[in-house]
Amino acid sequence: MTEREIQDRDGREREQRQEQGQELGLRERKKRETRQRLSDIATGLFITRGFDNVTIADVARAADVSVNTVFNYFKTKEDLFFDRQDEIAEQAARAFRDRRPGESAVAVFHRMFVEGLDGNAYQTAFHEGSEVWAKTVMDSPALTARQREIGQRSQDELAAILAEETGADPDDLGPRTVASMLMSAQFVLIQEIVARRLAGQSLEEMRADVYAAVERVYGLLENGIGDYAVKPA
Structure with a gap:
């Protein structure tokens, strides 16, 4: 040739x-x-x-x-509704992995939640129509269970990357505890937003309270809860 x-x-x-x-x-x-x-x-x-x-x-x-x-x-059928479940489940771990230099785990989730509020992101439920989506889930045991599964998967993946980056031992409860607290903080804030939307509040009516709640919740995580709810003598 x-x-x-x-x-x-x-x-x-x-x-x-x-x-x-x-x-x-x-x-x-x-x-x-x-x-x-x-x-x-x-x-x-x-x-x-x-x-x-x-x-x-x-x-x-x-x-x-x-x-x-x-x-x-x-x-x-649940997959049809939660068609982005893989993206949602991996989001927390990806956010932590891509955090800025010098940024802690609490700081990155605090920053991202505020940015989500600023941009009316679906992840925060701070957008028009979030109450309709939430009610659809709340009215269905199957969707409620699937949402719980997605949340647990997200928490597990975050705990895994926390353990990897901090060099934690397999039996160290630290990464799992931190992951649980971070995901719970987001869950509580989203529940508050959805509850206000279901009660008929507009985004503008609740905006100031929601931003204040974010600072309060992440402030607790940042400063610890050792002195929280001490019973008076």
Whole structure:
């Protein structure tokens, strides 16, 4: 084979690889779009009718696909609602890993929660419609259980990275305790926001109180709770 023939062959192989890569990229994009469309349609049905009153067949009918197609993308009905559960479960550990130089575990979660409030992020529930989402979960035992599982997974992953970065022994309760406290702080704040929204308060009406609550909660974590709730003599 001449040098020219080798070059031509290599060129054809490169073109084939590029075409295959483009085809795979297009296929993956279409799969992601289909997955998101199914989740959006299902979530709309769940919020409108109630999670327990909607079947996979209802979702498939509304999306004009087969039931098997829905199951190809989502193993359970709960997965359709919590379509970003992996991202949510990994978020706390990722935030800690990416903290700024000199930033403590408490400080990074304090900062991120305030930034979430500033940006009306869904992670804080400080956004329009958060009460509708929360009520859908509260009205369904299955969704409530799944939300609890996601929260526990998030706490476990945070505890693991805390243990790794601090060099804690396997039997050291420190990382698990800190992870529990950090996740509980977020949970309490989100519960407060949702409760106010369910009570009819607007974001602006509650804004000052919510920001003050954030400072109070993370202040307790930052300064410790050793002198908290001491019984009077």
